[in-house]
Amino acid sequence: MFSHISVGTNAFERAEAFYGALCGALGLKLRFRDPEAAAAAWQPTASDRPLLFLTRPFDGQAATPGNGHMVAFLAESRATVDVCHAIALAHGGSCEGPPGLRPHYHAHYYGAYFRDPDGNKVCVCCHRAE
Template structure:
């Protein structure tokens, strides 16, 4: 459905460090990093698209998060949700909802929410049932 998603940032090196940790926790791979152009992008292993990009706004005006806007990443496991949320907080993100079940969405929805250093709202969620023990 999507070709790519882009999130506006204000400080490339800070945002790159933040998202590199988040993407690593999710198992996504860096596809492009151009510090001179101040943008970078990641995708799932073995796929070309969709891509998730960070970068300064094209018009070079200040980046600002939208009211009601959110980017949600699909995690393969609940453990990946936990790892990603922890990595986001370790890198200066702000929690908007600890990892856990959200049964009001559906019985197996396990998600976490945080804001990046620029205030962009990010969700990480897994739709799979808990593994059998």
């Protein structure tokens, strides 16, 4: 469905550490890293798309989080959701909703919500029964 999702940052090294740890826990691999351009991307191990693309905004303005915008990662298990939430907080993220069931979405929805160090809202969720 998606080719790529771009997330803007004002502090590339910090954001790269945050997303690198998160993507590693989700089984995504680094596709490229260019510190001079302040850009990096991760992809699934079995294909070249979709990409999560991290960069400073191309227009040279400050990166700002949007109200209502969120990147949601699919996790294979509830345990992975828990690990990702802990990784996010350990790498400068802030909690927007701890790991847990959200039955108002559906009976097996298990998710965690947090903000990255730049303030972008992120979710990691699992749709499988335990």
